[in-house]
Amino acid sequence: MKREIVSQALNLLDERHITQAAVFDPGAIHQLPERIVQMKTKRIISIALAAALILALGIAAYAAWSIHAARQRELKEDFRIEENQVSSYVEYALPDGQEDGLVLLSAVNDGQEQRAYVNISPVSEEEAAAFPDNARYIWRIEGTEIGGSAAPQLPVEMSLSGVEEIREAVRNYSYDKETQTLTLQCLMDVNFLKKAMKELGTESLPLRIDMIIGESEPRTFGPIAFRLTEEQSRYFDFGHAVYHDEELDRDMEIVGLELTPFSAVWKVNYEGAADFHKPGADQEAYGPWSQLEDKVCMEARIVFADGTEFSTGGALTTPFENGTVNQFCGWGSAIDIDAVERIVLGEQVLWQK
């Protein structure tokens, strides 16, 4: 009985509170809404015809919301967001009334790249099937020259080879035939986005997607407002640990590790490191150091509280910045950076909780 009374009481709450909570707008949340007129009954006119129309439109609105929610759920599961407590992963609500165009699903900043996941619609089945050989997707920040490739979002662990396998995977995992919606991943260099913010003088960037099928003119989705999301990172200071590699007979200082749920930067240093990372460096002399850099990224083990281990894999970029070589590594599904217990390289413990 208590549940029913509480439920009835909620039904009777003042319209002011309902209206204020209809949209989250920190600036407008104080505004007082207008009162609504009480509902009265009226004789039904043309019910049969209206009901048929209502049914179709109700389903359309529901379908748009449904594919948005379904894709968000799939991405979240695929990226293992909840089990790894990734607080920096941002999901976006479907804008009210929007059933097609460009819609943000989620985003996460891995330090180097801002990953953004979006839905675009309507995209016909033929257009979706044109990828990868006859379709291109490009994200752009309007009003700037900044942009890059986007691609249909596929499950992280999926390994594909050949055009037909990719086409089939896009059909099965990235495209929704019912709502003609294609889900894309945009990888946007954080520094480029910062540059765009500077150029446009705003943090709210006009993001759009161009779809180019064959030789046809690009079809544009958006723009929509997009903001760089916050990075979640943890720094492990190794106290200038020195790793000695017997095989290569060299010593490398391992300064620290900056870890995010989706990426890592191994900070290492050694004699001549700055010179080896300049254009035109002596590649032969750099060879053994390069092997040692790889060894740190690929052989070091991050051990979690539950006993599982993780390797960051090979570095994608290795610039020399701020006095260290910064080896950037990235991966697809999140790790729990707060659950790290130990970091080891061979027999050497670099860090322990």
Place this chain on the structure above:
Amino acid sequence: MTDTQIIDLFFERSEQAIEELAKKHGAAVSRIAFNILGNPQDAEECVNDTWLGAWNAIPPSRPSPLRTFVCRIARNLATKKYHAGTAQKRNSQYDLALDELCEYIPDSDSVEDRCGARELAAAIDRFLDGLEPLDRFLFMRRYWYSDSLGELAKLSAMSYGAVSVRLHRVKEKLKNYLLREGLLV
């Protein structure tokens, strides 16, 4: 199309009114219905009944804001359906939210004895008036719109944990407020 133009279509008894209403406010209404009923079929039926309710009410009503009006119809219909036992139960966000809220209204007899739904609603309204806007937003979205904590985190750009903690504090305040007002013993 503006809400005023949509209402004008209702007054002209044009079926396009329903089309435009669904286009503009359909997602919000679908969401409430699904949150409460937790089942797509029941939610879809509720959404259709909502459009019918709007068709029957306008004219003579000229509601403003229109969204609140249709959301209220949807919530009333959905909760009625839920309590009538025709909907799939114990799975929806509405269930969870209601359970959560009832935990902070501890003495069931006192609720019935001391106040009816109308009195309780008036007290909650007064309580909400005294809250910070963000707390009021979170309370309404959780307990009126029946949004999940995850959805709320998305809507308010806060972490899941922050939303949960904030709501917990609001419910504690509500409990104390109702005790002070003499609505609970």
